Amino acid sequence: MNQSWVECAEAGNIDEAIMEIVRTYDYVSFVELERKLAPYIETKGNHALELAPKTNIFIWFGLSEVLSDAILRLLRTKRIEPKATSLLVYMVDGATPKVPIAKRPPKNGYKSERWCPVVLRIAGL
Numbered sequence: 001m002n003q004s005w006v007e008c009a010e011a012g013n014i015d016e017a018i019m020e021i022v023r024t025y026d027y028v029s030f031v032e033l034e035r036k037l038a039p040y041i042e043t044k045g046n047h048a049l050e051l052a053p054k055t056n057i058f059i060w061f062g063l064s065e066v067l068s069d070a071i072l073r074l075l076r077t078k079r080i081e082p083k084a085t086s087l088l089v090y091m092v093d094g095a096t097p098k099v100p101i102a103k104r105p106p107k108n109g110y111k112s113e114r115w116c117p118v119v120l121r122i123a124g125l
Contacts, residue, residue: 009040014070019122022080027119029085030060031093034067043067049075051082051116055109057102059118071120082118090117 003011005020014037021036022028034043045064049071051057059082063071074080090096102114 005036009037014041014066015073018070018074018120019079022120023122026121026125027083027085027089028121029089029093029119030063031090031095033120034063037067041066048113052109055105056113057105057110057116058097058099058113059116061097061099061115078123080120081123082116083121085117085119087117089119 003016003020005017005024008014008017008020017037017040018033021033025032037043042064044062045068047063047065047068048061049059049063049068051059071080075082087096087101096117097115099113099115102110102116105114
């Protein structure tokens with residue numbers, strides 16, 4: 001049986017805590033993820049997650065190194081995946097980055113930062 005995300009977070013197993021949050025709540029925004037993990041780890045920082053290298057399209061900003069690294073590990077190993085979502089999801093959750101939304105990405109990426117609103121899901125669902 002899987003541990004709850006709280007048990008994983010309390011034990012310092014942030015990767016598994018994220019997996020359990022995503023498995024339990026599904027379609028998890030970065031705002032929701034940060035709120036749930038904030039009592040257990042530093043969530044805020046100066047790290048951003050770029051959708052693809054050198055595109056200037058980011059899926060979230062202002063993450064701590066610990067949280068950013070954990071999310072990147074889970075994305076790279078294809079345990080979780082980003083799914084496009086509406087700006088409204090983040091408006092309801094109470095936070096949106098102060099950069100324009102990526103609407104029609106150019107072939108070679110944007111010249112300045114853009115945000116692609118996504119939620120996190122277990123890969124393959």
